[in-house]
Structure formats: structure tokens, C-alpha cells
């Protein structure tokens with residue numbers, strides 16, 4: 001009887017909306033996930049987080065105690081974040097909301113997503129959106145996967161580029177990410193991460 005009650009309790013927890021079925025601590029990092037299969041990806045998540053945290057501390061940008069919440073499904077992710085289903089993750093201050101870990105792992109995106117979002121938790125407040133995305137993608141290594149051709153956006157002002165990053169059109173959004181990453185990458189090569197932030201007046 002007792003074990004039934006326990007099982008029913010777990011089922012209720014799984015079914016109630018917004019429930020955090022599983023929670024794991026890893027130092028100052030807390031990870032919650034809802035699909036039990038995501039447990040198999042925890043080692044990858046911890047390893048990517050530890051490397052990112054170490055590299056961020058070396059840059060003088062220590063990440064705060066952070067919570068990573070993996071969604072149950074793409075639909076659940078959209079409800080939690082208000083983002084479209086093709087977005088891998090979304091970070092608000094020290095809470096990172098991701099797609100299901102297993103889904104990200106299948107696309108080869110899990111470590112890079114954790115590293116990208118780790119940068120967002122550590123970035124100074126008030127950073128312009130184009131610089132935040134450009135630096136996060138430079139830090140994560142996504143820049144190395146970008147296509148080499150023209151973005152068609154080189155004449156955009158920083159403000160217009162930030163605005164473009166908020167638009168939902170996937171083709172325009174991809175070009176805006178590449179453009180922001182090229183601009184941020186050029187700053188990092190000359191001034192380093194701290195110098196890039198200082199140049200934007202946010203550090």
C-alpha cells in the first residue's frame with residue numbers, strides 16, 4: 001500500500017503542471033528535469049557547466065548560483081519561456097530554461113547550449129542585446145560554425161541589430177546572430193571580453 005501511495009504521489013507530481021519532478025544539486029548549480037531519460041545527460045550538463053564556470057571566473061565574470069530547468073517537451077518549453085520551439089534555451093538572470101536535455105543532445109547542441117547560457121548568467125546587467133548574444137556565441141564556440149558569407153546586415157546600427165535579434169523571423173534572426181557574433185568577436189580579439197564590455201560602457 002505504501003509503495004502504491006508513493007507511486008501515485010510521483011505520478012501526481014509528474015502530471016501537475018509546472019511540477020519539478022526531479023531535482024539534482026551540483027555545487028552551486030541546481031538542475032531540474034521532468035523527463036526521466038534526461039538523467040542520462042546530467043554528466044554532460046555538469047561537465048559543460050564546470051568548464052564554462054571556470055572559464056568565466058578566469059575572465060573576471062563569475063556566474064552566480066544558477067538553476068537549469070529542462071522542459072518536458074518543446075510545447076512545455078514554449079509555455080515556460082514564451083519562446084518559439086526552435087529556440088534551444090532562454091535565460092533570465094540566474095535561471096536557465098532549456099529544451100529537454102535528450103532533445104538537445106540528439107541535435108549535438110547540449111554542451112554548447114549550456115556554455116552559451118552560462119555566459120548570459122554571468123554577463124553584466126544593462127549589456128546591449130547584440131553584444132550579449134555576440135559574446136555568448138563567441139564564448140560558446142558557436143561562432144566557429146557560422147557560415148562565412150555576407151550577413152547583409154553590416155550597415156545596421158547597434159540599436160537596429162539588437163532590435164533585429166528580438167524579431168521572430170528565423171532567417172532574419174540567424175543572420176542577426178551571425179552579424180552580432182562577428183562584431184563581438186572582432187572586439188574580443190582586440191580588447192578581450194572585459195575590454196569589449198568596457199567599450200560598451202557596461203563593465
Ligand SMILES: [Zn+2]
Nearest residue numbers: 116120133136
Ligand atoms: Zn543567447
